[in-house]
Amino acid sequence: MASAMASRTIRLRPGADLDGFRAAVRHLVADEIPPEAVTWAEGDAPSLFPDEPAAGPAAPALALPRAVATLVPAVLMHRDPERHGLLHRLIWRVAQGERHLAEVASDPLVHRLHLMRKAVGRDLHKMHAFLRFRWVGAGDGSGEGSRERFAAWFEPEHHILAEAAPFFAARFPSFDWSILTPDGSAQWDGRTLSFGPPGRREDVPEHDAFEAGWTDYYASTFNPARTNLAAMRAEMPKKYWHNMPETAAIPGLVRAAGQRVGAMIERAPEAPVKRVPARALAAMAAQEPASLEALNAIIRASEPLVPGATQAVLGEGRPGAAIAFVGEQPGDQEDLQGRPFVGPAGQLLSRALREAGIARRDAYLTNAVKHFKFEARGKRRIHQKPTAGEVAHYRWWLDRELAFVAPRLVVALGATAVLALSGRQVPITRARGPSDFGGKPFRGFVTVHPSYLLRLPDEARDEAYAGFVDDLRRAASLAADLAPSGAG
Amino acid sequence: MDDALKKKLTILADAAKYDASCASSGAPKRKAEAGGLGSTTGAGICHAYTPDGRCVSLLKILLTNYCLFDCAYCVNRRSSNVRRARFSVDEVVTLTVEFYKRNYIEGLFLSSGIIRSPDHTMEQLIRVAKTLRQRHGFRGYIHLKTIPEASPWLIEQAGLYADRLSINLELPTEASLERLAPEKDGAAIQTAMGQMGERILQAKEEKRRFAPAGQSTQVIVGADASTDESLIRTSARLYDHYGLKRIYYSAFSPIPDAASILPSQSPPLQREHRLYQADWLMRYYEFSPDDVAGATESGMLALDVDPKLAWALRNRDRFPVDVNRADREMLLRVPGLGVRAVDKIVAARRHATLRLDDVARLTSGLKRARPFLVAADYAPTRLTDRLDLRARLAEPPRQLSLF
Structure with missing residues (x-):
């Protein structure tokens, strides 16, 4: 039997010598040397036992269960001089057939190793903290x-x-x-x-210019009515205190706590020195933008909620316009010029509007999302569709914008506009035509986005374009029907 | 640090300390970029503990404690005579960066009194966060208090820079809110929570950054007559409807210059502790709000036993539970066994049969657990029928002494 063999002393570097330990254990397991026959030593101090001569070739690697492999480096950081022997016992038993030993947290050996790992983890955490x-x-x-x-x-x-x-x-x-x-x-x-x-x-320098301020902060954030020294010491043991400048405040805080609380409880409420600032209170509530210009100023000053844009592209046209068009988001040209519908799709829209008998300057044009979202490919900026969440970010502005413009009819160009106006994802093929966008205070009409026409193959484009112009005509006549005189 | 800044810090930290939230958890793991500063670890770090046993993780301050609101429970209400101060955006940024570089803090928790208007106040808070992120490449933790009366688009902006957003409910019922916080509007608070909840969820699904550490809230305990049951049911609704990450229960604490309509007494710390335990039972122990309610007496949680033990004492027919056979859900109901102990039991019993000694190594709560469990070498002798069981397990009344 292996235990009959002479004892061995293994010397490792001081501290957490994972490489040394791993090499040694491989040999011990390969040679079937049981834990009782091994003495572990650290550092350069001479040993009582003659060292084993370093074994020649490296012993084969051990296949250890994950639960063991992760436990070893953690336990090796522990300062307990018995750590090597304990780990060797664990690995020995695993090698002898108890493959799942490290999962049996109730086993006394495993329990002890787990406690060691926990102590190391806590020490690490406290070092990061303190x-x-x-x-x-x-x-x-x-x-x-x-x-x-x-x-x-x-x-x-x-x-x-x-x-x-x-x-x-x-x-x-x-x-x-x-x-x-x-x-x-x-x-x-x-x-x-x-x-x-x-x-x-x-x-290390004895002082730091921010330590006094930090200590003041520490003292101010303490609530004397909740004093609980045991809870503090459990989480911040005294051994750490002498390297933490703020702990100098503790004795004074504790001494004064009782008296501070007593004073607060006993003190009768005082009459407020200041009178009620009625005008400031009234003014406080009046923060809603009062006009389209005020709203636009807010949008212009805001950070893009989709990343990358040069500037916000605001709506364009006359407040009070009979028809408003809502697109998806500004494109490359719009982003640079700061105006909606000026790129290729915008030019196509302008042409279609003319053919449908709608004067662009009499309509109101805007986008669901006010910033350009793109992916940079070389020098080109490729348009990226805004996500539903991004569209939702911008809905507050669109709702108020349309409330200021107060059109009789809102035309949604494409699915993103429908989503922004109705809050629902609906395929254009199904939604096309008149709509109320699920209860909006204005009438609506749904058609495709002009950029969709640009993406079609040539042979399909003419027909689709004709359908688009038809839609715009229908929308125009719907808007005319809604005119105050005819609306009843 | 000059004296004027130190004085402001003292006033504005003192003014912020009644907000119990301090967590720096829940943010995805991040590292600083080459010229930047800061990281997040996921679990958060407490950099110090004050003599009240509470963690100091974030620089928790108000931008200003001037306030137009007059909430009776708040030390900063406009009718209070406390000293006032106001930080500039740059001062908060400097304090955060310099404290952070010395490893005092995990980041910033910024709130504010309402000055000029809710929108103006919210814009200032956002400016601080934006400056930290953009000018200093700050990747540490930022928690912004959201002003529910601010315009909705400002909430949309705040989430771009903050890890966590929070709106404090403060009082669980509309009636209390009306009585004690006349300028606050319960409906506005819920609407804003709903908006944030929706945006946070959407961003997570779309893998965009928007308040990745979610939202939390705080409820004050003991300033009004709400029962524990109503608090717990409110919490369950908030977790459920708005996807809240955390609800903080804050025992109403005497404040300097208190309003006359509030109780002047020591904070109900034990009650607060029991509410946290009940909250944990719902979040980690698969207890329903009805289960928790079933452990109360006229709507109040017992102070001498924890809510899980109170539930077990009311449901003795469900015990004892065999640690070697019972399913996880039932093990979680055993008083004294925490989630980790239960997980260890479930893992260990696959390879070993557990005796009482084994269980003792897996939990520190064996004294409470013993009457309710069966192990290979142990069965309680009708212990669960004993009338004095509660008295035997109750904690000695905790002296709320200050020293």
Whole structure:
């Protein structure tokens, strides 16, 4: 039996030596050496036992269940000197046939390893949370110019520096920083993260210009009526306090808390010093845009809700126009010129309007979405259809815009316009013709978007164009029927 | 940091602290770009804890505590005599960036008193968020308070920059709102929540960025006569209709210069704690609002036992539950067993038969769980029939002492 073999001592680098541990365990498993026969040692101190000579060729890799493979690196970061032996026992039992052992959290060994992993995870989390940088300088002027430099001193409980540091590199790439710990240090120069020898607390500046303000903030955000020191200490154990500047405020806050609360409870309500600002209150409610111009000013000043546009393209035409046309969104030309329906589709619309007997200058033209959305392909900007959500972003404006214009008839050009006006996705083939857009205060009419005609093959275009002009004629006569004298 | 700015910070942090929300969770994982600043981790990070045991994760401040509204429960109402201050947009941006660079915070939680008009106020909040994102390449967490009385298109803008949006319901009934917050309009609050909920959902489906950490709200506990049952039913409706990520329950706390129509007393912290537990039962333990209501006494949750234990004591015929056989849903009903313990039990019992000692290693709540479960070597001897079971399991009354 293997346990009859002589004991072995395995020496690993101090800290979390994953490579060393992995290589050693492969040998131990290959040689069927049980955990009782192994002594683990860390660092350069001489051992009581003669070291095993390094085995010749590398032992074969072990196929470990995922639950084990993820547990090993985490537990190796723990400071407990027994961690190697415990992990070896786990791997030994798994290799002996207990394949699912790491899933049995109730097993005493697994339970202990899980607690170790949890302690490491907590230490990592607390390092990310409680480490405090101090400003060191504004760069040495060479090379990168004025990159700022920051430094921090931290004392982790476990061997977590290498695991913890990438978090800071992802978060703070734009300045140089060092993190010094009693076990080692980490440096970031804007490009690479490197690790070095242990640091000293004195190597970090003693103060920072924002610490007093931060401590004031910490003190102000505390509610004395809820004082609960046990809850604070459970989450922020005292061992971390001496590296956190704000904790200096704690004793004073706790001392004064009772008296502050008592004073608040006992104090009789005071009469307000200020009188009711009636005029300001009345003015507060009057914030709705009062005119189309005011609404347009708001739209012009707003950030695009679809990404990329040069400017907002506003509606064009006369308030009070009998017919309003609603398209999808501005295209490339519209985006550059800041006017609706001036590109190829707009020119086609103008022609069709003429043929249908509608004067463009007497109508009102606008789009459901006020900004151009596109995909850049080389120098070309390819139109992209707005999503339903993006159309919904713009509906508030369209509704108010049409309320100001108050047309008798609104013509929806294409499916996006129908969606914007009715809130529903309807295929144009089904919706084409008169519509009430599901209860809008104006009559409606649905037809295709002129850009649809441009995309048709030549042989189909003429017929479709004729149908489009027909639609516009029908819309015009519908609008005429709706004129006040004939509407009744 | 100069003294004037420090003084403003003190006033405007003090004015913001009655908002319980502090979470920096729910945002997708992000990293800073080369010249930028900030990241998000998903779960959020608490960078410090104040002596009230609460987490300091975000720089939680008001842009200003001048306010035209006169909500009785609020320290910043226009009739209060507190000191007033007002930050500029740039001051908030500087504080956020400099605090962030020193690893004090995960980001910003910005709210404001209503000045000039709801739209003007909302625009200022948006400007801060936009400046952080666009000028500083800030990828950290931003939570913006939404002013429900602001125009709807401003909500559409806020979601472009914020991770989380919130509107505080504050009072669960229309009647209380009318009495204590005369300028607030319950219908406007619900409409705005509905609008945000819809937009957040759509953006998620379309893989666009719009308030990716969702929306939350806060309800004040103990400022009016609402029962726990009505609070819980309100919460269930909000989670259901508006897809809220979180509801915060905030025990009404004495404030400096309180209004005369409000109770002057210590905050009902234990009640707040029980409401959070009940809320968790609905979100993570598959309890329905009716289940929770069934655990109350005249609509109020017990203070001496947690709501899950209260439910179990009322439904003793459902116990004991066999840890080696019962389905997950029933294990979740066992007092003292949390979601993680239940998941570990379910995983472990596939490969082993669990004895009481094994269960003890999987939960810290075995004392409460024992009378309600069966293990391979253990069955409670008619414990669930004992009349004194509640007294044996109740927590000793918690001294709400300050020290």
